Amino acid sequence: MQLVRGLQNLRPTHRGCVATIGNFDGVHRGHQAILMRLRERAAELGLPSCVVIFEPQPREFFGPETAPVRVLRLRDKLELLAAAGVDRVLCLAFNRRLRELSAAEFVHTVLVDGLGVRHLEVGDDFRFGCDRAGDFAFLQQAGALQGFTVEEAATVELDGRRVSSTRVREALASADFAAAEQLLGRPFSIAGRVLHGQKLARQLGTPTANIQLKRRRVPLTGVYVVSVLLDGRRWPGVANIGVRPTVQGDGRAHLEVHLLDYRGDLYDRRLSVTFHHKLRDEQRFASLEALKTAIHADTAAARAYWQALPLDDEPGLT
Template sequence: MQLVRGLHNLRPHHRGCVATIGNFDGVHRGHQAILARLRERAAELGVPSCVVIFEPQPREFFAPDTAPVRLTRLRDKLELLAAAGVDRVLCLAFNRRLRELSAAEFVNTVLVNGLGVQHLEVGDDFRFGCDRAGDFGFLQQAGLANGFTVEEAATVQLDGLRVSSTGVRNALGLADFTLAEALLGRPFQIAGRVLHGQKLGRQLGAPTANIQLKRKRVPLTGVYLVSIELDGQVWPGAANIGVRPSVKSDGLAHLEVHLLDYAGDLYGRHLGVTFHRKLRDEQRFASLDELKAAIAADIAAARASWPGNHFQ
């Protein structure tokens, strides 16, 4: 899959494609349905498939402190899009200049002059342009005027529940990982690189992998039963994700994972942590001894959950 960052990096050979536009946060089953149709139409027309995304996501630009928490970082999103068979991603910087484009200007600048779109797939709730003035009807008229077709993707439902990024966030907030997995089409996972931390876990009898998150807010907080696939083997463990209120905190979210019975060096490795069950909320402890006892109990709970039942 090819990544093009910014309109200024589009070249003549990028023109001519079937495209879709959106945040694609989580790349859930609703997104996957759009991408499947995108691939079909691209194959029919004999052109590449292209997904247009924004960085930051528009609501993060307008209200960074209250925007929905991301399910996937950009790196994870790109990996999921590649796995879904997308040929090309155009990542647009969402800034004031882009925000001020009218719907007509966006169509002309991005879709017509930039990508030379032949067909466009959009979600049923897609809005775009300054003040979100553009909608499906507007795109249909623009397509007629500029020689591309537009198709509106049908809503994907699961047992009567609309599949959406919001639905996934709500499921995670309730620690309903079964529902989250059903909506995503895969278990929920957070990935990152293992960095050197404060080494406090060793002092507490539970060495942890400190995984870099590169974001202030995460869709989960607390202590969880998790697993990591490492060199072809699945390692169960306990993970704390949050701001670590019992130690000196930098105010950022951290993910710390203790792998049961693992003694190797993980520094520098990029790991994916799969979440299975919530063990408890994140707590502030009055002393390191209390924290140590709680961590020991968390590890015992994780160990008891593993044999023979695969997290059920």
């Protein structure tokens, strides 16, 4: 899959495609339905498929502190889009200049002059342009004039409700990982590289892998039973994700994972952590000794979980 960052990096060879536009946060089953139709239409027309996304996401531009927390980092989103068979991603910087484009200017600048779109797939709630003035009807009219067709994707529902990134966040916030998996079409996981940390957990008797998150806010916080994909094998574990209130930190979210019975060096390795069950909320302890006691209790609870439900029997783990 080819990643193009910004309109300035589009070349004549990029013109002529079947495209869709959106945040695609989570790449959930609703997004997957759009991507499947995108691939089908691209194959019918003999053209590459292209997904247009924004960085930051529009609501993050307008209100960084109040915008919904992301389900996925950009890197994870791109990996899932590639796995879905997308040929090209155009990542546009959402800035004041882009925000002030009218719907007509967006169509002309991005879709016509930039991509030479022949067909456009959009979600049923898609809005664009300054003040979100553009909608499906506007795109149909523009397409008729500019020579591209537009198709509105059918809503994907689960239990009578629309599948959305909001529903995924709600499921994660309530630690309903079964519901999150149904919405995503896969178990929820976070991937990252293991960095050197304060090594405090090692001093407390439970060494952990400190996984780089590269974001301030995460959709989960607390202590969880997890499994970790390492060299094609899944290891049972326990993880804390949060700001570590008992020890002096940088205020950013950290993911620390202890692999049960694992012996080896994990530094600089990229791990994928799947979340299965919440043990407790993150909390501030009065002393390191109290923290140590809690960590040992969390580890024992995770071990009991995996003894009751061995890893090979856990649904969705292969």
